[in-house]
Amino acid sequence: MxxxxxxxxxxxxxxxxxxxxxxxxxxxxxxxxxxxxxxxxxxxxxxxxxxxxxxxxxxxxxxxxxxxxxxxxxxxxxxxxxxxxxxxxxxxxxxxxxxxxxxxxxxxxxxxxxxxxxxxxxxxxxxxxxxxxxxxxxxxxxxxxxxxxxxxxxxxxxxxxxxxxxxxxxxxxxxxxxxxxxxxxxxxxxxASADRITIEISGKGGHGAHPYQTVDPVLVAAHIITAVQSIVSRNIRPIDSAVISLCAMQAGDLGAFSVIPGKATLVGTVRTFNPEVQAMVERRLNEVCSGVALGLGASAHVKYERIYPxxxxxxxxxxxxxxxxxxxxxxxxxxxxxxxxxxxxxxxxxxxxxxxxxxxxxxxxxxxxxxxxxxxxxxxxxxxxxxxxxxxxxxxxxxxxxxxxx
Known part of the structure; x- marks a missing residue:
C-alpha cells in the first residue's frame, strides 16, 4: 500500500x-x-x-x-x-x-x-x-x-x-x-508469557573410561531434553499453545575430555498464553525432570521463574x-x-x-x-x-x- x-x-x-x-x-x-x-x-x-x-x-x-x-x-x-x-x-x-x-x-x-x-x-x-x-x-x-x-x-x-x-x-x-x-x-x-527455567542435575563424577562407577549427569540431561518435549505433545490440548525450549547446557570442562562431571545445568524458556496451561507446564516439568533423573540414579531440581505475563x-x-x-x-x-x-x-x-x-x-x-x-x-x-x-x-x-x- x-x-x-x-x-x-x-x-x-x-x-x-x-x-x-x-x-x-x-x-x-x-x-x-x-x-x-x-x-x-x-x-x-x-x-x-x-x-x-x-x-x-x-x-x-x-x-x-x-x-x-x-x-x-x-x-x-x-x-x-x-x-x-x-x-x-x-x-x-x-x-x-x-x-x-x-x-x-x-x-x-x-x-x-x-x-x-x-x-x-x-x-x-x-x-x-x-x-x-x-x-x-x-x-x-x-x-x-x-x-x-x-x-x-x-x-x-x-x-x-x-x-x-x-x-x-x-x-x-x-x-x-x-x-x-x-x-x-x-x-x-x-x-505469550515468558518464563525462565533452570534445571540443575546432580550425579556422581568420575573417569570417562569407567562410566559404570559414575552417575553421568550429561546422560541424564540428554534424557531430560528429550522427555520434556512430551509435555507439549502429550499433556497440553492441541487447541492450546505452549512452547518449551531448552536452549543451553553446561556440564564439565571442554578441555577435560575424559572427565565425567558431577553436575549439569540446562536453561531454557516456556511460552504460554493461558495461566492454566502455564501452571500445567510448571508442574509437569518438575515431575518429568525429577522422575527421569531418579530413574537414572541422579537428582534434578527445577527453578521456574515467571518473567513476563x-x-x-x-x-x-x-x-x-x-x-x-x-x-x-x-x-x-x-x-x-x-x-x-x-x-x-x-x-x-x-x-x-x-x-x-x-x-x-x-x-x-x-x-x-x-x-x-x-x-x-x-x-x-x-x-x-x-x-x-x-x-x-x-x-x-x-x-x-x-x-x-x-
Missing amino acids: ALNRIKAHSRAFAHIAAFHPELTALRRELHAHPELGFEEHYTARRVVETLKVCGVDEIHTGIGRTGVVATIKGRGQGTRMVGLRADMDALPMAEANEFAWKSTRPGLMHGCGHDGHTAMLIGAARYLAETRNFDGTAVLIFQPGEEGFAGAKAMIEDGLFDRFPVQSVFAMHNWPQMRPGTIGINPGPMM ATINTRDEARFAADVAQKLVGHEHVDRAMDPSMGAEDFSFMLQVKPGAYLRLGQGAENGIGSCFLHNSRYDFNDEVLPLGAALHASLIEHALPLQAA
Whole structure:
C-alpha cells in the first residue's frame, strides 16, 4: 500500500509527514547511541529535549528509574486520560550493518526497533501539542527496560498509574513480516508469557573410561531434553499453545575430555498464553525432570521463574484500536484477527492494570529495508513508516478523547 494514499485523506498523517525528515534524523541518532535497560540516560535526555521543543505541557523524568512521561492537554475541559507507550532500550548484540547511523557502541544495538517506537511517539507528541484536537489529556509514556528488565513493571511500581490515572493505554510494535501501511491486532492474546527455567542435575563424577562407577549427569540431561518435549505433545490440548525450549547446557570442562562431571545445568524458556496451561507446564516439568533423573540414579531440581505475563488485549479497546486503524489505512489493510506471537512483551504488565491494546505496525519492504526479522544483527527500522506510526498514536488519542461539537 502506498503511504501517499494515507496522506491524501488523513489530517494527522499529512501534518506529521511535513516533519518526517526530522523524525528520521532523530530515529537514526537514537539508533547510533543504543543503551540497555535502565541505562537509557542519553536516550531519555534526548527525549526530554525534543519534547520541550514539541511544546508538551509537562515532562516527568526518573519514573521507573529512567522512564519519561509527558502530558498534553486538549482543547476541551474533559478530565479523562489515555496513555500511549513506547519502549526505549536496545539489545546486548553486535550490529553487522555498515550504514552511517550504525551503532557507535560495541556490543549494543537497536535490533528491535525501539528507536523507531520512540521517534513515532515523539512525532505524535508534536502533532498533538500543535493541534490539540481532543478533549482530555494525552499521557505519553517512554518506557525503559522492555528487553528482559520489566521496565513497565518498574514504572507501575513507581506510581505511573497513580500519578497518571489513564482510562486506557495503547502500544505498538513494528513487524517486519508485514508490509508498510498495514496494521495488525486481535481482541485477545497478542504475545505469550515468558518464563525462565533452570534445571540443575546432580550425579556422581568420575573417569570417562569407567562410566559404570559414575552417575553421568550429561546422560541424564540428554534424557531430560528429550522427555520434556512430551509435555507439549502429550499433556497440553492441541487447541492450546505452549512452547518449551531448552536452549543451553553446561556440564564439565571442554578441555577435560575424559572427565565425567558431577553436575549439569540446562536453561531454557516456556511460552504460554493461558495461566492454566502455564501452571500445567510448571508442574509437569518438575515431575518429568525429577522422575527421569531418579530413574537414572541422579537428582534434578527445577527453578521456574515467571518473567513476563502474556500480553492480552481487552476486547473493547482492541475493537476500538482496529476501528481507528481502519479509518487511517482502510479496512483491507487492517488484520483484526492477527495470529499471536510466542514472543513476549512487558506491556503485558500495563494491560494487567489498565484496559488497552497492543498493535503491530507493518514495516517490511521489498527493497530489503527493515525486512529482516527482529533481533537480527542486520535489522534496521524502516523510517518510511514513522509518520504512519505517529499518526496512529495521535489518532488513538483524538478518537478516544473526541472534542464535543459546539
